[in-house]
Amino acid sequence: MSSTLPVPVRPPLPHALSGTTAVLIGGSSGIGLAAGVLLRSVGARVVLVGRDRDRLQAAVSQVRRASPAGDTDDAVLGVPGDGGDERTLAEVFDRAGQVDHVFVTAGGLSGVGPVTGLSAGDIRATFDSRLGAAFAAARAAATRLSPGGSLTFSSGILVVRPLPGMSAPLSVAGAVETLTKALAVELAPARLRVNAVRFGQIDTPLLRSRSGLDSDDAIAAAGSTVPLGRIGTAEEAAASALFLMANNYITGQVITVDGGATLT
Ligand SMILES: NC(=O)c1ccc[n+]([C@@H]2O[C@H](COP(=O)([O-])OP(=O)(O)OC[C@H]3O[C@@H](n4cnc5c(N)ncnc54)[C@H](OP(=O)(O)O)[C@@H]3O)[C@@H](O)[C@H]2O)c1
Known part of the structure; x- marks a missing residue:
């Protein structure tokens, strides 16, 4: 998997993602869906992965509507399934053909509660589902x-601003950030890059749940305490992932992306 050639040079702006293929694990809602819309609007092929078939189908239709004029519908694919399942991922990559970028937004809150109230099984399940999914994607x-x-x-800013009752999910998020750096070193010889985005509060179905x-x-009241005066949009959050995909010299x-929330 190593290369004697350096990583290719390409223009580091999102429009250079035109013609690439991105797999969005968790692409049927929120930040992943917004990434799909942005990627499609700059001419990338997009593969969305999510478990709920109806939600996935609605997302595929929404991303198709962002297609540049004249492009075909084949450029957007939805593959239902659990993004932590290696068989689902094999199917995703088989159906996608050549893949250039993977963005993992699958997840929600699990294992929440005071540490004394969590069973060993709760903790293991949180690590298995979230960290296991990150390893499966990797x-x-x-x-x-x-x-x-x-x-x-x-990832999320609670990693550096923890709240009580979040020890299990925040341990996983911290581990994902460490995994990012470990994999960046390990996969650099293959000229692959690995990064993460640490989100503040972003207006998505997850936040509103x-x-x-x-x-x-x-949402407006919560945003008023953020230095920039509001909660972030899913599009603003997703744009940071496109920036990381497009820039071949960042790993x-x-x-x-938090509106300054971690500065105060
Ligand atoms: N929004 C925020 O304020 C915020 C803040 C900090 C961090 N984050 C993190 O950012 C990521 C994206 O959040 P979001 O707000 O965009 O969430 P969201 O709106 O709930 O979207 C999550 C997406 O992931 C999918 N998903 C969940 N588990 C999955 C699995 N096992 N396999 C495949 N797909 C799965 C969901 O669809 P199905 O359920 O149908 O599978 C959905 O499409 C999450 O990891 C979240 O923890 C968000």
């Missing part, structure tokens, strides 16, 4: 991406 990407390709993981954040007023980095 194992698939490492063997299937082309040189200059990238893998981008998701949290108690007290299920209305526009509540092993965790970039923060």
